[in-house]
Amino acid sequence: MAKQIPILATRFAYIDWMRGLACVIMFQAHCYDSWLNPEARQSALYRWSQEASTLPAPIFIFLSGLSLALVTERLWRKGVAPNRIARRTILRGAAILALGILFRLQEYVLGYPKSPWTDMFRVDVLNILGLSIMLMSALCWLIARLLTPKPLINTSVGLSDGVPLTTFRHRVIFVALLTAALIALATPPLWTTHRPRWLPWQLETYLNGVHTFNQPQHWLFAIFPWSGFAFVGLAIGFLLFSDFARRHEVRMFALLGATGILAGALSWCLDALPIRFYAVYDYWHSHPAFFLMRCGVLLVLLFLIYAWCRWGLAQQGFSPMIQLGKTSLLVYWVHMEFVYGRFSILPKRGCTIAKATAGLIVIFAAMLALSICRTRWKKRAPTATVLRVDASDAAATAGSL
DSSP states (O other): OOOOOOHHHHHHHHHHHHHHHHHHHHHHHHHHHHHBOTTGGGSHHHHHHHHHTTSHHHHHHHHHHHHHHHHHHHHHHTTOOHHHHHHHHHHHHHHHHHHHHHHHHHHHHHHTTTSOGGGGGOOOHHHHHHHHHHHHHHHHHHHHHHHOSSOOOOOSSSSTTSOOHHHHHHHHHHHHHHHHHHHHHHHHHHHTTTOOTTSOHHHHHHHHOOTTSSSOOTTSOOHHHHHHHHHHHHHHHHHHTSHHHHHSHHHHHHHHHHHHHHHHHHHHHHHHOSOOOSSSOOTTTTOHHHHHHHHHHHHHHHHHHHHHHHHSSTTSSOOHHHHHHHTHHHHHHHHHHHHTSTTOSSOTTOBOHHHHHHHHHHHHHHHHHHHHHHHHHHHHSOOOSSSOOOHHHHHHHTTOO
16 A cells, blocks of 8 residues: 555645746756857757746746645634734735845846846746735635634634635635636737736836837736736635545546646637637737646646655655755745856856756756755744744745745
8 A cells, every 4th residue: 555645744745846846947947048159059958948948937926826825724724814814925925026126126236237227127027926925815815804804713614603614715716716817818908909008117017028128028927917827826725725625635636637638628729719809819928728728737737746746756855856945935036146147157158058057957956055054044043923834834935936
């Protein structure tokens, strides 16, 4: 009989492992993009590297929603009032947004005088992560307040005023999926025919990623469509913490994997339709069908990583993926400066594949070492008394990226 892994241990393992996988994919994409010379950039390796680079951002944003569901659920089960939960999670989102702004300011200062001042207003993944967490927190608070004005306390029957906890979960799942769908549907017009041109570009770029260009850029991170992945993650998170999922965890993850495959198939079918619902059709960047495809990929990955963590070797001894996943925000911030910034360890656009790969190995090892040091330091640091969370909450939210 296969050894059963405790549900909570497995749950945190797959979250961290998936986040760690996103870190590794991000490392290779950034290293090859920054260091390969023009000749090497024509190779199949580079093309596949950049194709893979489309995965980390959706993974990070999706997992932010899933982690928020986990933390919110645990706080509700402790009887924490909706206002306090919202304040804690909104402040966390605001802190990440502030870090995103600080990161752009740091890059401008370190890159001066070559960096244009407009780079300080470029929307990075940290910005959209922070905003998404704040929006999801506000949504959960609103639903909680509509259901009951009292603190949400889990009992054998339901909430303190008789409203079942399952009712709250179902509401959040439905509204979160509806919000994600609306974000995906609104993206094409906000990128093309109904752009909010009346806004200053510093604000418009948060909606569609236009920045200083004449049209929105798919490689920039805007609410439309990127926040949609967070709301999908929020819905999946509450679904996984339902009573049915707790009793039939393996079946639930298998169903999510199958749903991901169906979502991908439906996306291709929608793309093949002769009918076009938007004036400007761009499947690979802004179309809702492409958003559906990427959500399907995320669900399939979630199932595969869960299976690897439960039955594979993911938790046999030390796992670099899980370790990186615990400190993804830190390694993201630091590696950028040593790959793209002034302190790049190799000459930009001047390396062969072999040399860039060697640099990638160095970056991976250095970030892993930094992650280990950070984890050990946190274990020795005194426990905070303000907004303190327990170890499981910290494990879920430490890598908000």
